[in-house]
Amino acid sequence: MLQVNAITVEIGGKTIVEDATFTVMPRDKVGLVGRNGAGKTTLFKTLGGDNDPTKGNILRKGGYGYLSQDPRAAGQFDGRLAVNHILSGRNIDEDLIRLEKLRIGMEENASEANIRKYTKAEEQFRDKGGYSADSEARSIAAGLGLKPDRLDLQLGVLSGGERRRVELSRILFAGSDMLLLDEPTNHLDVDAKTWLLNFLRQYRGALLVISHDLELLDEAITRVLHLDRPGEDEVGTLVEYKGTYTQYKTSRADDERRTAKKAAMESKEIDRLQTLVDRFGAKATKASMAHSIEKRIDRMESTRTKAGAKDRVMKVKFPDPPQAGETVITVSHLSKAYAGPAIFEDVSFDLGRGERMLILGLNGAGKTSLLRILAGETDANLGNFEFGYKVQMGYYAQEHDNLDPHANLIDHMRKEAPPQLALTETQLRGYLGMFGLSGTKVFQESGTLSGGEKTKLALAMLMVGRNNLLLLDEPTNNLDPASRESIANSLSDWKGAIIFVSHDPEFVERLAPTKVLLLPDGEVDYFNKSWLDLVSLA
Ligand SMILES: Nc1ncnc2c1ncn2[C@@H]1O[C@H](COP(=O)(O)OP(=O)(O)OP(=O)(O)O)[C@@H](O)[C@H]1O
Ligand SMILES: [Mg+2]
Numbered sequence: 001m002l003q004v005n006a007i008t009v010e011i012g013g014k015t016i017v018e019d020a021t022f023t024v025m026p027r028d029k030v031g032l033v034g035r036n037g038a039g040k041t042t043l044f045k046t047l048g049g050d051n052d053p054t055k056g057n058i059l060r061k062g063g064y065g066y067l068s069q070d071p072r073a074a075g076q077f078d079g080r081l082a083v084n085h086i087l088s089g090r091n092i093d094e095d096l097i098r099l100e101k102l103r104i105g106m107e108e109n110a111s112e113a114n115i116r117k118y119t120k121a122e123e124q125f126r127d128k129g130g131y132s133a134d135s136e137a138r139s140i141a142a143g144l145g146l147k148p149d150r151l152d153l154q155l156g157v158l159s160g161g162e163r164r165r166v167e168l169s170r171i172l173f174a175g176s177d178m179l180l181l182d183e184p185t186n187h188l189d190v191d192a193k194t195w196l197l198n199f200l201r202q203y204r205g206a207l208l209v210i211s212h213d214l215e216l217l218d219e220a221i222t223r224v225l226h227l228d229r230p231g232e233d234e235v236g237t238l239v240e241y242k243g244t245y246t247q248y249k250t251s252r253a254d255d256e257r258r259t260a261k262k263a264a265m266e267s268k269e270i271d272r273l274q275t276l277v278d279r280f281g282a283k284a285t286k287a288s289m290a291h292s293i294e295k296r297i298d299r300m301e302s303t304r305t306k307a308g309a310k311d312r313v314m315k316v317k318f319p320d321p322p323q324a325g326e327t328v329i330t331v332s333h334l335s336k337a338y339a340g341p342a343i344f345e346d347v348s349f350d351l352g353r354g355e356r357m358l359i360l361g362l363n364g365a366g367k368t369s370l371l372r373i374l375a376g377e378t379d380a381n382l383g384n385f386e387f388g389y390k391v392q393m394g395y396y397a398q399e400h401d402n403l404d405p406h407a408n409l410i411d412h413m414r415k416e417a418p419p420q421l422a423l424t425e426t427q428l429r430g431y432l433g434m435f436g437l438s439g440t441k442v443f444q445e446s447g448t449l450s451g452g453e454k455t456k457l458a459l460a461m462l463m464v465g466r467n468n469l470l471l472l473d474e475p476t477n478n479l480d481p482a483s484r485e486s487i488a489n490s491l492s493d494w495k496g497a498i499i500f501v502s503h504d505p506e507f508v509e510r511l512a513p514t515k516v517l518l519l520p521d522g523e524v525d526y527f528n529k530s531w532l533d534l535v536s537l538a
Contacts (some may be wrong), residue, residue: 007056011042012286015235029207031214034227036452064176065078069182069451080164083151086137089174141169145192145363160399163186178206185213224248241301263305314436321468321496328497334383347522356498361519367501394467405447451478472500505535
């Protein structure tokens with residue numbers, strides 16, 4: 001159980017919420033929503049005990065599991081095996097070590113005391129379900145799309161996305177009373193998503209989840225908390241909606257319509273009063289009346305309903321790509337292997353100017369590896385590729401690992417902008433502004449950005465880079481629905497070539513790929529709508 005009493009949460013000089021009160025009971029399934037940068041993650045960290053609230057207090061009963069949004073933060077790098085990390089959720093890893101020590105002790109000296117110690121520990125271990133733990137851990141991991149052999153590797157060698165799935169497995173395996181999950185479906189394909197959502201539906205504890213995929217949990221949700229913080233400098237409020245996610249969406253839309261109507265009426269009234277002031281103000285005889293009307297306007301202004309209660313939608317327009325040759329890339333016989341057998345072999349294709357290719361494949365099929373090879377971030381074991389005439393390539397990395405956490409947004413943009421354009425700071429700000437990154441935010445260190453803000457910065461960098469070939473690895477992760485749509489629209493009108501990975505069927509449909517590459521087989525086919533069914537599966 002979680003009881004939140006009148007808390008105020010602040011970060012970087014901004015107030016996320018003031019005086020928020022709510023309770024989460026066992027079996028409650030609460031969704032937390034709000035635009036990118038509203039402060040959901042910050043609020044979660046406070047609920048989870050990572051940060052203290054500025055005011056108020058939080059009461060927690062029972063154990064809880066917390067999944068952070070940043071895949072790189074997930075798990076530790078102390079060389080432990082992935083499977084042991086999952087087992088550590090119930091301390092099974094330590095139990096096993098202890099049991100082994102006692103067994104050796106008993107073998108060396110079969111005294112009655114040693115036998116008793118071992119038997120007791122073994123019994124406890126059995127009661128705790130220790131013997132089935134390994135297979136239980138592996139079945140959770142498999143549900144989340146981790147291949148069995150990956151679990152026997154050290155955590156540090158896994159990709160960020162895999163590490164995050166290991167961390168999520170550990171949390172689910174631990175069986176806490178309460179789960180706080182920040183965007184748990186990021187990096188999951190639809191099989192894994194479906195599995196997770198089923199797990200969460202059946203989960204008997206309390207669940208608090210931040211997700212842009214809440215539709216998927218729809219009827220399992222018992223309550224939605226909407227963190228309403230329309231602008232950077234505004235104080236947020238938590239609005240509570242009882243019922244399923246669909247019910248929330250309807251009520252929220254009604255609220256937004258009502259607020260917009262109220263705001264419009266108020267502003268019409270203010271305009272009307274202002275015309276009166278303007279008309280009478282000049283006449284000495286009416287001056288005092290004009291003055292009192294002005295006071296009334298001031299009063300109305302101070303309590304004015306903000307039309308911005310509906311989240312602002314960003315308007316992104318990618319500039320036309322510079323002219324490139326007929327063929328933008330030719331790929332011949334690429335193979336990639338890490339430690340074991342090749343993950344894909346003999347991948348060949350070419351892509352024409354303005355064409356779009358979707359890469360489809362299950363988790364671990366090598367989609368990210370292929371993009372990383374083409375982006376020059378890693379080498380292929382065999383084969384080669386060549387860019388066409390005047391091709392300028394931009395890469396969107398799945399885990400934002402090309403962002404420097406200590407550099408600010410303007411610095412990132414300046415580094416990407418072609419020097420010959422000599423863009424001014426105002427112009428760079430203009431690009432960031434299209435993505436809703438404005439004001440003092442542009443001088444913020446990128447490491448402190450919210451998940452969605454990082455995605456937006458990385459996309460703004462691609463835009464300023466004047467590229468004509470984009471490699472995009474799940475670019476819609478972390479984006480709120482409005483931003484997702486806006487990015488999809490802007491890319492769909494863009495004339496450059498795109499090679500991309502996405503699990504988001506709406507995004508794929510909007511981008512209208514011309515080709516599809518299937519991994520690991522390497523088969524290339526023309527895209528048609530029937531592939532869309534696979535997008536959510538693969
Ligand atoms: N150290 C800091 N200095 C200034 N601003 C900060 C700092 N840390 C966080 N912020 C800002 O606080 C706001 C809230 O961030 P938070 O990560 O909680 O958002 P969020 O709602 O989880 O967004 P998303 O949907 O993108 O994950 C963001 O605008 C972020 O840039
Ligand atoms: Mg967040």
